[in-house]
Amino acid sequence: SQQGEEDPQALSIQEGENATMNCSYKTSINNLQWYRQNSGRGLVHLILIRSNEREKHSGRLRVTLDTSKKSSSLLITASRAADTASYFCATAYYGNNRLAFGKGNQVVVIP
Amino acid sequence: EAGVVQSPRYKIIEKKQPVAFWCNPISGHNTLYWYRQNLGQGPELLIRYENEEAVDDSQLPKDRFSAERLKGVDSTLKIQPAELGDSAVYLCASSSDPGGNEQFFGPGTRLTVL
Numbered sequence: 483s484q485q486g487e488e489d490p491q492a493l494s495i496q497e498g499e500n501a502t503m504n505c506s507y508k509t510s511i512n513n514l515q516w517y518r519q520n521s522g523r524g525l526v527h528l529i530l531i532r533s534n535e536r537e538k539h540s541g542r543l544r545v546t547l548d549t550s551k552k553s554s555s556l557l558i559t560a561s562r563a564a565d566t567a568s569y570f571c572a573t574a575y576y577g578n579n580r581l582a583f584g585k586g587n588q589v590v591v592i593p
Numbered sequence: 594e595a596g597v598v599q600s601p602r603y604k605i606i607e608k609k610q611p612v613a614f615w616c617n618p619i620s621g622h623n624t625l626y627w628y629r630q631n632l633g634q635g636p637e638l639l640i641r642y643e644n645e646e647a648v649d650d651s652q653l654p655k656d657r658f659s660a661e662r663l664k665g666v667d668s669t670l671k672i673q674p675a676e677l678g679d680s681a682v683y684l685c686a687s688s689s690d691p692g693g694n695e696q697f698f699g700p701g702t703r704l705t706v707l
Contacts, residue, residue, distance in 0.1 A: 580638050585634055586635055
């Protein structure tokens with residue numbers, strides 16, 4: 483079954499720096515979503531990008547999608563300590579409304 | 594607006610015992626999901642409901658797992674009997690449409706099987 487896979491698995495950065503993480507998938511998708519999970523707020527939807535979109539912004543988040551390479555990236559600009567969390571990409575593919583989650587990126591933002 | 598509610602938050606049981614998890618989705622959300630999340634992994638779908646109908650249960654281990662959503666609102670997931678490998682966080686999510694779009698997750702139930 484299709485599953486997003488994030489790279490790198492763990493990232494440690496200083497507050498104020500940018501954090502970039504990537505996700506790859508294997509088959510055609512309807513959309514790709516990014517979620518954040520931390521102990522305080524559980525799993526929270528961040529942003530959704532559809533297969534016909536190439537880039538999307540939401541606040542300090544920027545997501546790109548390259549369907550030819552079957553990959554996506556999530557950029558968090560000007561990181562804050564509160565951005566410390568695990569970030570998951572999830573793919574929804576045609577013919578099945580199931581979301582397939584990757585293993586997640588652990589991001590630690592050092593104050 | 595209230596979010597997805599799950600209970601209990603934590604459960605510790607001995608193997609071979611039964612256990613049940615309860616979920617109340619966001620009001621008006623017809624689509625309800627149950628996921629299992631193992632340590633260090635992403636969530637994996639167990640079952641998806643559209644109203645009271647289970648439309649995707651292909652990944653539910655039906656020999657020991659069962660779920661119901663009798664009135665199309667809240668839902669219960671049961672394991673009987675539990676095994677050591679069932680230790681995980683069980684997440685419930687809901688969405689306003691079945692099209693694989695944004696899902697809203699509850700806080701989860703952390704199950705430990707001893």
